[in-house]
Amino acid sequence: MSKGDAVLTFLRGQREGFLSGEEISRKLKVSRSAVWKEIQVLRNLGYEISAEPHLGYRLLGIPDRLFPDELSAGLNTKFIGKQVVSYEEVGSTNDAAFRLGEEGLKEGVCVFAEHQTKGRGRLGRSWISPKYKNILFSVLLRPDLSPAEVSKVTLMAAVSVVKTLHSVTTHRFSIKWPNDILFNEKKLCGILTEMSSEPDRVNFIVVGIGINVNADPAELLKGATSLKEITGNKLSRVEIAKKLLETLESDYLCLKKGDFALLAKHWEEFSSTSGRRVTVNVHGRKIQGTAVGIDKEGALWIRTDSGLQEKILAGDVHHEK
Numbered sequence: 001m002s003k004g005d006a007v008l009t010f011l012r013g014q015r016e017g018f019l020s021g022e023e024i025s026r027k028l029k030v031s032r033s034a035v036w037k038e039i040q041v042l043r044n045l046g047y048e049i050s051a052e053p054h055l056g057y058r059l060l061g062i063p064d065r066l067f068p069d070e071l072s073a074g075l076n077t078k079f080i081g082k083q084v085v086s087y088e089e090v091g092s093t094n095d096a097a098f099r100l101g102e103e104g105l106k107e108g109v110c111v112f113a114e115h116q117t118k119g120r121g122r123l124g125r126s127w128i129s130p131k132y133k134n135i136l137f138s139v140l141l142r143p144d145l146s147p148a149e150v151s152k153v154t155l156m157a158a159v160s161v162v163k164t165l166h167s168v169t170t171h172r173f174s175i176k177w178p179n180d181i182l183f184n185e186k187k188l189c190g191i192l193t194e195m196s197s198e199p200d201r202v203n204f205i206v207v208g209i210g211i212n213v214n215a216d217p218a219e220l221l222k223g224a225t226s227l228k229e230i231t232g233n234k235l236s237r238v239e240i241a242k243k244l245l246e247t248l249e250s251d252y253l254c255l256k257k258g259d260f261a262l263l264a265k266h267w268e269e270f271s272s273t274s275g276r277r278v279t280v281n282v283h284g285r286k287i288q289g290t291a292v293g294i295d296k297e298g299a300l301w302i303r304t305d306s307g308l309q310e311k312i313l314a315g316d317v318h319h320e321k
């Protein structure tokens with residue numbers, strides 16, 4: 001733990017009163033001026049700290065920044081988010097997490113970023129997000145699954161995002177297959193799952209999630225929305241991210257136990273695709289019909305206009321009006 005982290009930990013433990021500079025310096029075995037310097041560093045990061053002569057320091061406010069310290073404070077998980085890497089700017093959090101996977105890091109490590117210069121979406125699209133406004137992160141997982149079963153993790157992540165959003169707002173969100181999170185048909189969140197695998201087993205999976213939290217409509221692509229636009233309020237990204245890490249862990253444990261059926265049931269409850277007229281683009285081939293729902297593998301079934309049932313493993317779904 002760095003000196004700054006240690007000072008912050010002491011201040012967090014004393015939210016009600018002041019903590020004297022002398023006590024901090026004694027506990028950390030550093031000079032009082034070193035403590036003062038760390039307080040300045042924390043203030044520059046956005047922490048509001050009052051300093052009163054004869055009383056000491058008191059933490060008044062924390063910045064809504066995706067710092068490892070903020071994300072881990074009070075986080076109720078066993079492994080997801082126990083280790084966090086946070087970037088001010090990175091190419092793509094998925095690429096950074098993928099590298100950690102190749103280096104052999106344990107599952108649960110998360111990579112957060114305030115900004116991505118090469119944010120990626122599904123099907124070769126890019127993911128645009130203004131700095132400091134949204135949640136951009138990737139989590140490394142090592143499930144005991146075959147490559148064909150990885151779509152279960154993707155659907156699981158969508159379920160976790162919706163549960164999280166339902167717990168932090170009074171609004172209702174839906175999932176467009178496989179994992180776009182929508183509000184009134186506008187996109188709020190995208191999920192990109194990538195894997196390293198052998199022919200019959202997965203080495204690791206990276207699940208990358210981008211949620212538009214505090215971005216203004218003008219900062220987003222057409223057809224996208226943010227929680228700020230929906231609720232009319234700026235929300236705490238740290239609180240939402242923590243809740244999501246906790247929900248992801250409990251859903252992932254459910255998947256590991258072999259209970260994808262329960263997650264699929266939740267997915268169907270949140271789905272705005274099932275029962276809908278859709279056009280699906282599968283590698284340039286257009287399939288039109290009514291979406292029936294997902295099967296126990298997570299594939300989407302379409303009843304086409306010619307009466308055939310088509311199984312879709314990957315593709316781009318368009319909801320018809």
Ligand code: BTN
Nearest residue numbers: 092119120121122190191208210
């Ligand atoms: C999509 O809807 O097409 C998926 C978008 C996924 C975006 C997230 S943001 C964090 C992570 N890093 C990336 O480069 N992409 C994912």
